[in-house]
């Protein structure tokens with residue numbers, strides 16, 4: 001690891017534009033973290049924010065969600081921003097659930113939509129300042 005704290009970024013197809021918008025608006029702040037993303041999401045983010053250094057994992061349905069889950073289990077993830085699409089059936093739904101489950105098990109900050117992602121960043125900011133628990 002680089003020594004920076006790590007954040008995972010993931011979005012389902014219908015939510016990728018929303019995540020790109022979120023990351024673009026917070027690029028400077030997110031750039032202070034080591035960023036990992038599932039494959040297609042990562043491609044979109046790198047295209048939109050070429051200044052960000054981001055490691056692309058496998059695409060979600062091909063194991064990317066599980067790679068993030070494994071990082072959580074290893075203690076290598078600080079927070080997960082995962083913009084989920086609740087209206088479309090996913091062939092890899094079990095992987096999505098497994099990732100969320102591990103985030104809960106390990107008490108990892110997990111944001112599933114834009115407002116909770118804003119709250120997550122505020123929490124990380126407070127934690128850096130030493131004014132948040134956890």
Ligand SMILES: O=C(CO)COP(=O)(O)O
Pocket residue numbers: 010011012013037038039040041042058059060061064065096
């Ligand atoms: O499917 C995903 C999360 O479940 C995201 O994967 P991609 O970023 O490769 O589209």
